């Protein structure tokens with residue numbers, strides 16, 4: 001079956017235009033801008049020589065625009081790296097590089113010329129990816145959430161992402177020593193998130209990142225954070241340290257329990273915190289680290305799982321298969337059996353409802369009855 005897929009992907013690779021992911025399902029289309037954000041006050045803890053920490057961001061903004069254009073889902077250099085990475089990670093023979101190389105996202109074309117203006121006062125959601133997974137594996141999910149009226153900023157953490165390509169096309173790669181450090185790099189990721197929020201207030205930095213907006217800061221009174229895997233754990237750790245993050249959502253991320261590095265004045269990864277926290281896990285899984293974190297969460301909190309999913313369902317991979325006209329069935333052990341469109345719909349609905357309730361200060365529970373795939377396991381403080 002896998003070799004048949006390889007043939008199909010080869011055919012796909014020979015089509016020059018690539019394949020287009022469907023328009024996001026929400027009320028808006030989205031603009032997409034990518035660029036670096038450099039923290040000159042902080043050296044990268046995982047660089048071989050002293051180097052300022054240089055993040056790469058994708059900024060998705062909701063917008064009304066009558067036409068969209070296909071945008072590359074990732075730079076070719078990033079896409080070219082993924083086939084071998086996934087072959088090794090998943091022990092599969094299929095080369096999935098064309099799935100990434102050929103993916104095109106429908107984005108608003110002309111926001112640079114102000115014919116399509118993004119909704120600039122929308123709430124902001126920061127997104128932190130899984131360990132070693134580039135932020136560009138979450139474009140479809142980020143677009144879907146943005147299309148509901150959120151500015152979504154996905155963050156690449158340098159030396160964690162398997163490859164991170166900057167606009168001048170130089171690349172940095174994963175530094176495996178990350179896995180030796182306490183709780184991996186969740187603290188570094190949390191510091192990255194706080195730095196991004198600082199810079200949202202920095203008109204000069206925003207003008208460099210989003211030239212079409214001009215030199216204007218973003219309001220930071222409605223910021224929340226979510227992430228996948230260690231990125232989801234980082235969202236909670238970041239929110240517990242930074243009160244500007246008003247809600248946290250963890251998609252299937254273990255909160256590694258080792259003590260935080262010295263100097264932070266912490267004894268646990270997560271401090272006592274009052275912001276609402278939502279955990280969404282894969283089928284039938286209740287992470288023991290979530291149970292030990294539970295008593296530290298003094299705000300509304302909920303754990304639910306999504307049926308027929310695995311850890312990797314929480315990414316664009318299933319959606320890209322579907323958009324490319326490929327079945328996920330040969331990869332059911334890796335990607336689950338849930339319909340790819342349902343995953344996007346469920347993750348978007350729960351994430352946006354959770355954040356909206358947090359911003360509205362609502363204490364009501366979150367029961368989105370229309371999704372039989374979602375099973376609530378625990379909730380509290382409603």
Ligand SMILES: *[C@@H]1O[C@H](CO)[C@@H](O)[C@H](O)[C@H]1NC(C)=O
Pocket residue numbers: 045046047048049175176177178
């Ligand atoms: C990886 O990170 C460690 C610090 O944890 C650093 O000493 C080392 O030089 C880094 N390696 C590379 C190749 O950047």
Ligand SMILES: *[C@@H]1O[C@H](CO)[C@@H](O)[C@H](O)[C@H]1NC(C)=O
Pocket residue numbers: 023027028029063064065066067068106
């Ligand atoms: C989104 O773009 C499509 C074209 O790709 C257009 O038909 C649709 O009206 C747009 N929707 C909004 C809300 O701007």
Ligand SMILES: *[C@@H]1O[C@H](CO)[C@@H](O)[C@H](O)[C@H]1NC(C)=O
Pocket residue numbers: 016076101102
């Ligand atoms: C990236 O690859 C696509 C084919 O997959 C090609 O059409 C495009 O020109 C390449 N872009 C760059 C910048 O090399």
Ligand SMILES: *[C@@H]1O[C@H](CO)[C@@H](O)[C@H](O)[C@H]1NC(C)=O
Pocket residue numbers: 091
């Ligand atoms: C990888 O898959 C092959 C068969 O497809 C199997 O023989 C081998 O044991 C697997 N390796 C690992 C490390 O799981």
Ligand SMILES: *[C@@H]1O[C@H](CO)[C@@H](O)[C@H](O)[C@H]1NC(C)=O
Pocket residue numbers: 040202203204205208
């Ligand atoms: C604001 O952004 C500019 C441009 O990136 C940078 O040089 C400056 O240091 C930033 N200011 C602060 C306070 O971070």
Ligand SMILES: *[C@@H]1O[C@H](CO)[C@@H](O)[C@H](O)[C@H]1NC(C)=O
Pocket residue numbers: 307308337372373374
């Ligand atoms: C999970 O998948 C099985 C098999 O495809 C299906 O019968 C079942 O209804 C699914 N469960 C849910 C809750 O959607």
